[in-house]
Amino acid sequence: MRGEPIKHGLIQALLILNAFVMLYPLFVMVMSAFKSNAEIFASPFALPESFAFTNASRMWSETSFILYLLNSLIVTAAAIAAIVVFGTMAAYAIARYPFRLSSAAFMFFLAGLMVPLKLAIIPLFIQLDSLGLIDTRLGLILVYTAMGLPSSVFILTGFLRTLPGELEESARIEGASELRIMLQVMLPLARPAMVIAAIQNAVPIWNDFFFPLVFISSDRLKTLPQGLTVFMGEYNTDWGVLFAGLTLAALPITLVYIALSRQFIAGLTQGAGK
Amino acid sequence: MVQALPEVTNCLATPSRRWRLGAWIALLLAPGLAIMTVFVAAPLLSSFRYAFYEFHGVLPSAFIGFANFHDILFDSTYAVSTWRALAHNAIVFASLMIVQNGLAYLIAFALLKALPGHRLHQVIIFLPVMLSAVIVGFLWKLFFHPLFGLVNAALALVGIQGLPWLGTESTALGAIIFTNAWHWVGFPALIFLAGMQRISRETIEAARIDGASDTVLMTRIIWPLVAPSATIVVILTFIGSFNWFELPYIMAGATGSPGGATDVLGLFFYRTAFGSASSGLQDFGHGSALAVLMFLFIAIVSALALRVLRAREIET
Numbered sequence: 186m187r188g189e190p191i192k193h194g195l196i197q198a199l200l201i202l203n204a205f206v207m208l209y210p211l212f213v214m215v216m217s218a219f220k221s222n223a224e225i226f227a228s229p230f231a232l233p234e235s236f237a238f239t240n241a242s243r244m245w246s247e248t249s250f251i252l253y254l255l256n257s258l259i260v261t262a263a264a265i266a267a268i269v270v271f272g273t274m275a276a277y278a279i280a281r282y283p284f285r286l287s288s289a290a291f292m293f294f295l296a297g298l299m300v301p302l303k304l305a306i307i308p309l310f311i312q313l314d315s316l317g318l319i320d321t322r323l324g325l326i327l328v329y330t331a332m333g334l335p336s337s338v339f340i341l342t343g344f345l346r347t348l349p350g351e352l353e354e355s356a357r358i359e360g361a362s363e364l365r366i367m368l369q370v371m372l373p374l375a376r377p378a379m380v381i382a383a384i385q386n387a388v389p390i391w392n393d394f395f396f397p398l399v400f401i402s403s404d405r406l407k408t409l410p411q412g413l414t415v416f417m418g419e420y421n422t423d424w425g426v427l428f429a430g431l432t433l434a435a436l437p438i439t440l441v442y443i444a445l446s447r448q449f450i451a452g453l454t455q456g457a458g459k
Numbered sequence: 460m461v462q463a464l465p466e467v468t469n470c471l472a473t474p475s476r477r478w479r480l481g482a483w484i485a486l487l488l489a490p491g492l493a494i495m496t497v498f499v500a501a502p503l504l505s506s507f508r509y510a511f512y513e514f515h516g517v518l519p520s521a522f523i524g525f526a527n528f529h530d531i532l533f534d535s536t537y538a539v540s541t542w543r544a545l546a547h548n549a550i551v552f553a554s555l556m557i558v559q560n561g562l563a564y565l566i567a568f569a570l571l572k573a574l575p576g577h578r579l580h581q582v583i584i585f586l587p588v589m590l591s592a593v594i595v596g597f598l599w600k601l602f603f604h605p606l607f608g609l610v611n612a613a614l615a616l617v618g619i620q621g622l623p624w625l626g627t628e629s630t631a632l633g634a635i636i637f638t639n640a641w642h643w644v645g646f647p648a649l650i651f652l653a654g655m656q657r658i659s660r661e662t663i664e665a666a667r668i669d670g671a672s673d674t675v676l677m678t679r680i681i682w683p684l685v686a687p688s689a690t691i692v693v694i695l696t697f698i699g700s701f702n703w704f705e706l707p708y709i710m711a712g713a714t715g716s717p718g719g720a721t722d723v724l725g726l727f728f729y730r731t732a733f734g735s736a737s738s739g740l741q742d743f744g745h746g747s748a749l750a751v752l753m754f755l756f757i758a759i760v761s762a763l764a765l766r767v768l769r770a771r772e773i774e775t
Contacts, residue, residue: 207584207586207645210602210641229607274491275492278487279488297495307506307732307746311502327498330498334495393591410594438590450581
């Protein structure tokens with residue numbers, strides 16, 4: 186036991202070193218966003234001479250950054266809404282009503298968990314092309330919805346099955362319609378599971394690059410990660426602006442993560458356990 | 460799987476109510492099933508079919524049997540890239556298992572001690588996991604820049620002459636693997652930590668009283684008990700390594716520069732299917748065959764690995 190304090194000190198030191206390795210690159214990214222090229226090249230480790238938003242305002246006025254950000258917001262929000270609403274509806278039917286094809290429907294959704302949809306990109310491309318959905322936000326939204334439904338049906342079915350039948354039954358005796366029972370009695374109880382399903386899908390959709398790369402070609406429809414590649418090419422020699430772009434692109438999800446870190450970590454690591 | 464809910468069955472007394480309930484269930488299921496059918500089931504079935512066709516643009520033109528598969532595996536125009544890319548994917552998997560997941564295990568063990576700040580540390584190591592591979596890839600591409608990058612500037616401070624890491628054939632893949640490890644290490648670390656926290660306190664206390672050192676604890680006591688977490692980490696790393704695309708695409712481009720030193724199956728598939736800067740040609744036939752081969756390879760190896768790893772879990 187005598188060695189414990191020393192050993193703990195050593196482990197703590199290593200953890201602090203690790204935290205530094207994880208955070209310092211992001212710190213440099215943010216600091217460089219305030220620097221001019223000359224400053225970045227001459228003194229990469231120094232703090233910026235001033236915290237002026239020159240680079241950020243150039244991004245704002247000279248590039249389509251805002252447009253990319255809006256596209257990402259629209260696509261992610263619409264896909265998550267569809268995943269949670271349609272996923273909850275299907276899960277509710279599977280979990281709360283005994284019908285003949287219930288387990289078949291459940292298996293059909295679950296099979297989607299095993300399929301890496303990215304490898305089906307060619308038939309998806311042809312499918313979207315035949316529906317006139319190539320180079321549209323709706324096409325992306327529908328593909329993301331299909332990608333997210335299996336996990337949300339899985340999580341919500343599991344959760345809805347655990348709810349006691351008494352509540353439902355007493356509402357039914359009082360003559361409430363099935364719709365009212367679902368919306369007013371059962372679903373308010375399922376909110377935690379809906380949050381998990383939303384978070385688990387929101388992060389990969391927000392960050393996705395592959396589907397927009399293949400499906401979206403108009404500049405005005407590009408999402409943030411995709412727009413970033415356009416912009417990194419254009420400002421290739423202007424490192425201050427590049428770092429400002431990376432910082433601004435990382436900012437939205439970082440802020441949400443800091444506010445809700447516990448839910449994010451739980452949502453994403455639980456998703457892996459399936 | 461479906462437990463009978465007697466309270467519902469009671470309501471099914473009359474045929475018309477029964478019919479209405481059936482319509483209600485169908486309504487609940489319809490949107491989800493429709494989207495899954497159109498955007499998952501149908502494309503997936505077609506992808507197996509398309510692999511046997513020659514394509515003109517986006518239209519399958521002629522059934523050609525296994526010719527696409529043969530080209531991908533044996534014809535020199537494709538096969539050279541296929542096998543080289545596969546070898547690179549294998550290197551990526553092995554390196555990530557050792558560097559990223561090994562480090563993750565050590566971090567999890569250190570965090571298990573619940574020293575001051577351990578919760579904050581979890582939040583910190585998970586922060587990069589939140590960021591898009593596009594952001595992380597560009598950031599480290601700038602850091603690895605031979606003249607102005609942070610990496611070489613830091614090495615110069617300690618008197619080491621830096622390299623053009625991403626421009627040198629022998630170091631480019633390693634630099635991207637390093638970036639991947641930085642990006643993702645928090646994920647396996649927190650999966651391992653969750654596994655370790657499920658081990659009962661008594662088990663660990665008992666081992667300590669018997670005089671087990673940290674090394675023994677970590678390798679003999681905890682390691683077998685976190686086998687389920689290890690299974691998840693190995694399978695996810697395997698799938699991730701063989702689907703690797705975004706990070707090498709951002710850091711090395713679609714051709715896996717320099718000189719194909721960082722070419723992996725994901726990049727080769729993308730170039731084959733959708734064309735690259737050098738050849739703007741779409742080739743959906745060969746692309747589909749490659750996708751089917753990758754899918755089968757990943758599915759079969761994961762299924763086998765899962766069996767072996769699950770058996771190991773039960774043994775211990």
